[in-house]
Amino acid sequence: MSLIADEIIRFSSVLKIAYNFLTGRTYLKRKKFREKQKLVAVALPFSDLPFAAGTIPVFPIRMHIFEINKYLSYLGSASSIFGWESVSRFLGFVKNLGIQEISKIIDDIIEDVIVTINKKYNEMYDIGIESGLSSDFCYGLKGLTGMHVTKGHNVDACFNATIRCSAYNKYLESLKAINSKPKQIWVDIPPRNIGNSLGLLTDSLSNALKDLENLTGKTVTDNQVRDFFKIGNQIKRSYKTIIYEISASDFYPCNPATFSEILSLLNITYQDYNSNATRYRDNMSSLVKEMKERIRKGIGMDVAKMPRILVTPIFGGWEPKSHEIIYELGGRALYADWEILKLLEEIDTSNHLNPLEEYARFLLNATETGIGCDNDTLTNSYLRMAKDLNADGLVFFQLFGCHSISNCYSMLREKIRHDLEIPTTSITFNKIGENVEQVKTRLGAFMEMF
């Protein structure tokens, strides 16, 4: 892990994103109690409308107390005085001095961030099962259920958008059985873009926006919605730059394991932008700048000879050690779930357009051409991404109990063999840390093909 820690501290933006994720509880408490803002639970990247309505979207795990390394806590306090960049520079300086004890502390900080997040995810998984959810469901749903069982009572509303996964939709229904207090705000995304389904979805979004307005007691103008979408678009732009320009390039601003670590952190935090879109946008923009600056200065690693391995899907749960293992085996793991599912497309914010209709268009496009209402479309999305990233191989995480995404693997394998002719493998996953040795063996055999 020290390798990853060494690198991550050079990116102040990464430290900020990690810190904001872990200290979400304090931030959210301030928003809820001091500033009397409304918290809205979200999952998957569907936070745009709650943000636009002036509520505080929250991926519920962030309401938990995370065991933050005390030094990260100090760093957080120091950053409020000196700024994150100074803190990052200082850490880099200390690391370069090679003082063993201090160096170890820094390694511990970063390792703690990753371990803490994973530990909490597993804790939520266990609580999900204890609360009565069948162990037959996927890691993601068990975790989400655990999050709502423990912290769902703190939110004022849940923003529920239906997707192709029937288990997910039923989980959304179960939220009111878990906690009866939060208002349940629903948006039914039509499975296909036929007839006037765009108009119907626009109307549904408008109703959802009204529900959110009732929650805050404030009316939202089209311009306010548009302004938020502009922020969202900037985030997406930065995210895409990282995926397409940097991850597909031959020179990385850090070692590939660190790079994957950053991508996985983005994958988690993108769901609610750490509850503050402007701050997240600024961090994303800094991250791109920092990465580009390092590449420009030649700081980082030549990865031209390392095969690009697209590892997907990870959003419902995957073994986070994978990228480290792939790196140790000579490859680089690329994570791009949200782009695969077309959830990084920009929303047209032109003044003459109805922003809700444009958001509806974005959702319909993601549903019809990204996530897909069937496996034919979904597998095409994976294929497209593998082509666009010029991937040399694809590792598919088959989640135990996932009936939506994991079920497409046999079709995907066939298409990859036929259309791309690159190696592919699937790894079954149930819980973080449960089968690391098996993952190592599978990846070991897979990486021998390169």
Added chain:
Amino acid sequence: MNDLGLLSDFSLFLKEKKEQGIKIIAFLAHDNIPEELLDAAGFFPLRLIFGGNDDLMNASHDYLPPSTCAFAQTCIGLFSIKPSQFQFLDLIDYFIISNHCVSDICASEIISKYNNIPRLNFYVPYINSKNSSHYYKLELSELKHKLEEIISKEIDDGSILNSIKKYNTFKKKILEVNSLEILGSLKLKIIQKAILFGPDFLSELENSLEQLRINPPKKDNNSKDVLMTGCSIFINDYLIDLIEEGGANIVFFDTWIGNHYYSQIIDDALINSIKDPLDIFIHKFRENKNSDHSVPNFLENKLTLIENFYRKYKQKTGKELGIINHVIKFCDHISLMSSYLKERLQKKGIKVLNLERDYSRANRGQLSTRIEAFLEMM
């Protein structure tokens, strides 16, 4: 429950249909497929309502992981292995890909793709709301249009109305079966056959009803009565035998094969008052509140239905009524809600057994024990 006779009859029946030039559209059974529209277009709607076994489930593992709903696995297995009594599956002309649940989509897509059966898409919204109803109509229009393309002629309103009326009459007759005081397995057998054969079975159904009224078969009055909810008991499934061997009798099937089907009777006055027959389907969709497909009020609606039935039954018979919630392994809809359903009903003093299982024979002993233990508790 061995239904070789039924399958053999059905095989002949389908062959006759084909000889008459009637094309067959199959789908994984669920309650939002407009079978009346298929009928109006001159097709025979074939619901795949067959239970599985180890071989059928295993045969699906080339396509889907074993952690897939056992019913979806079975449907794929039926097409992969095509056991002799299921050769009639070769007669299918089109397959509807729908989203009752995501396993429905995946299994249907695989069946269509690997058996070269042309697909017809029909996606149903998850939420039961005004906008969703509008969307449902879009899907209906799309499907109607596709069917018209196949038959190269327009499906006129009169034909659709006639089909709706035909199915209405048929469902009313099945509803009468439900009210008979006969053994649950007999009731189920009739309902299964009716749903499989469709309205062509009407005259036989009427005869059966008459016979059963004149000469009702003896029923063990000491058996413990149960309501079956959750997943259906499909054709060839041994579950009902286990339940009856354990000393219970199912008095009400709150499942696809049962109440979900025959409760979708449309009021005659409504049929006559609506101008566009597609709006009748919309009405049916809106009223289909017990469908496990829909969110967000499935649980509440289900609880209300069970509670009302329970109270009325107890009042009428003075007997205790247990609830068996049948959960086919890895069924998203029923499984996810099962703990909440049980908890809520138990709070009201209603005894519930969440009976989760797949189709493997190895489960029989364990299932029997669980059923017997539940009945003893009752």
